[in-house]
Amino acid sequence: MVAFPRTLLSLSALLIDIASASRCSPASIEKPDLPGASILDIQAHEAHNYSAVSLGPGTNDGGHYTISFCNVTVTHTHPGWNDRIHTQIWLPLEGWNGRFQGLGGGGYSTGFGATYLTYAVAQGFASASTDGGLTTSDSSSTIPTDLSWALSSKGNVNWPLLNNYATKATNDMAVIGQQITKSYYNTAPKYSYFAGCSGGGRQALMMAQQYPDVFDGILAVAPAINIQTFIPAGYWPSQVMHDTDVYPSPCEVHAFTEAAGKACDRLDGVEDGIISLPARCSIKASDFIGKNYTCNGTQRTFTPSSAKVIDAAWSGSRSISEQYGWYGVNKDADISSYYIPTTCSTNFTCTSTGSDLFGTWIKYLVAQDPTFNLTNMTQPQFFHAMHSTIAAYTSILGTTDPNLTPFKSAGGKLIAWHGLADEVIPPNGTISYYQEVLKGDPHAHDFIRFFEAPGVGHCYGGLGPVPNSAMSQLMDWVENGNAPAVLHATKGYNETARDLCPYPLRQVYVGGDSRNATSFACA
Numbered sequence: 001m002v003a004f005p006r007t008l009l010s011l012s013a014l015l016i017d018i019a020s021a022s023r024c025s026p027a028s029i030e031k032p033d034l035p036g037a038s039i040l041d042i043q044a045h046e047a048h049n050y051s052a053v054s055l056g057p058g059t060n061d062g063g064h065y066t067i068s069f070c071n072v073t074v075t076h077t078h079p080g081w082n083d084r085i086h087t088q089i090w091l092p093l094e095g096w097n098g099r100f101q102g103l104g105g106g107g108y109s110t111g112f113g114a115t116y117l118t119y120a121v122a123q124g125f126a127s128a129s130t131d132g133g134l135t136t137s138d139s140s141s142t143i144p145t146d147l148s149w150a151l152s153s154k155g156n157v158n159w160p161l162l163n164n165y166a167t168k169a170t171n172d173m174a175v176i177g178q179q180i181t182k183s184y185y186n187t188a189p190k191y192s193y194f195a196g197c198s199g200g201g202r203q204a205l206m207m208a209q210q211y212p213d214v215f216d217g218i219l220a221v222a223p224a225i226n227i228q229t230f231i232p233a234g235y236w237p238s239q240v241m242h243d244t245d246v247y248p249s250p251c252e253v254h255a256f257t258e259a260a261g262k263a264c265d266r267l268d269g270v271e272d273g274i275i276s277l278p279a280r281c282s283i284k285a286s287d288f289i290g291k292n293y294t295c296n297g298t299q300r301t302f303t304p305s306s307a308k309v310i311d312a313a314w315s316g317s318r319s320i321s322e323q324y325g326w327y328g329v330n331k332d333a334d335i336s337s338y339y340i341p342t343t344c345s346t347n348f349t350c351t352s353t354g355s356d357l358f359g360t361w362i363k364y365l366v367a368q369d370p371t372f373n374l375t376n377m378t379q380p381q382f383f384h385a386m387h388s389t390i391a392a393y394t395s396i397l398g399t400t401d402p403n404l405t406p407f408k409s410a411g412g413k414l415i416a417w418h419g420l421a422d423e424v425i426p427p428n429g430t431i432s433y434y435q436e437v438l439k440g441d442p443h444a445h446d447f448i449r450f451f452e453a454p455g456v457g458h459c460y461g462g463l464g465p466v467p468n469s470a471m472s473q474l475m476d477w478v479e480n481g482n483a484p485a486v487l488h489a490t491k492g493y494n495e496t497a498r499d500l501c502p503y504p505l506r507q508v509y510v511g512g513d514s515r516n517a518t519s520f521a522c523a
Helices: 006-023 114-122 159-185 199-210 227-233 236-244 250-268 304-315 356-366 379-397 405-409 427-440 470-480
Strands: 038-054 063-077 085-092 099-103 126-130 151-153 191-197 217-221 292-295 298-301 342-344 350-352 413-419 448-453 487-489 498-500 507-509 520-522
Touching: 038 114, 063 114, 063 159, 085 114, 085 159, 099 114, 099 159, 114 126, 126 159, 159 191, 159 199, 159 379, 191 199, 191 470, 199 217, 199 413, 217 470, 227 356, 227 379, 236 304, 236 350, 236 379, 250 292, 250 304, 250 342, 250 507, 356 379, 413 427, 413 470, 427 448, 448 487, 448 498, 470 487, 498 507, 498 520
Parallel strands: 099 126, 099 191, 191 217, 217 413, 413 448
Antiparallel strands: 038 063, 063 085, 085 126, 292 298, 342 350, 487 498, 507 520
């Protein structure tokens, strides 16, 4: 064997590094062809040993990852729209798995940048995220609630940016990301996937509905479909609080939730702290009136006035108006976070802290006035607001077209799942949409499957186990034809594991340790 001098080996390694760096440069990246848009700028540089805490959409198995990648940022605009959109594409320097993955956002943002990108690159994907041109001030928060970008001025909706948020920017990201990936690796990705939760889940379904041939596989978690309805409807419990001047303490809200959980826990045959069959949980907050609960060591009594507020969150405004209202959340959801946000002083005087996610929508997209005083809104005004938002925004933001035939014809596969203890988006909205899909295509199960996740909160969290392998199962379906009979859910409370059932089947306890997946069956 010939031994090469150390200096030659070092020179060889240096030349490889130079070639790699040259490939990751604006001059080497081919300019994307994006119809209807103008590319303003391309930036590219290598990032070595970048470290960040990251996770995938709809997972709770994230962690701290260190990655090396080619960091490309493409800036583009739609002439006449006065927008400026940044799309990030991160390309693994080594170990690319041959696949592209587009990533969604959440709340009032279209992307979470490094929060999702780092995890995706660590899994070997060439990945992309977009800011949609939205000037959000809190894009790194769990659920961004800044909606100031939606108005060009008081009384005037910024329709181009709203269109970017609704559809345009997400498809632009996919087109740009796939072309940049091909340019960098000199070969197109074998498969393209999209993953998103909440607002990202809405983006996922939107791609299947409006751009059916872009992605081979789509993962839609807790999708924010019907956003124009359920978001303003989520303000209903706050409306009831202001109307009655009753503000239950967080402790009292928790006590109601705990009482409902105990009443409905065993509906699936086992007591495990999870309401697996919420449709059978007919208990109302008013059923607990007069019963005692303990708050910070002090015994108190459930009151009719507080029960009315709790029932507003559980039944939703749909109980008042089927035409303009919406579903409530299930009874094991943490309603103190968004639906009944209150705080109390030392003398136990409680007030509302404001429902930014829900109230912001009414301020910016209904009243179109950032200074609008929500606390002065009457019930007739609330339902007028519901009427207005449905009329104005369903066509652009609803994402509820049940006809997925073009996506099916393109060979696409879609997995959707929703936590039944979701504290933000009522899961009944997703269930209703899937029922419409099945009504239009009784064989839709061949390309789209929906799974309920008992005990799981919004995107993750809660007592129930999360299907962290959903993307892997989607890939197996797309690439090998292995349709998921169940979604394998792990890493739940107390190390629990479950197999999530394809709708309309649901989990039923069959005996054994409730922490094991084998103790449940789909029926």
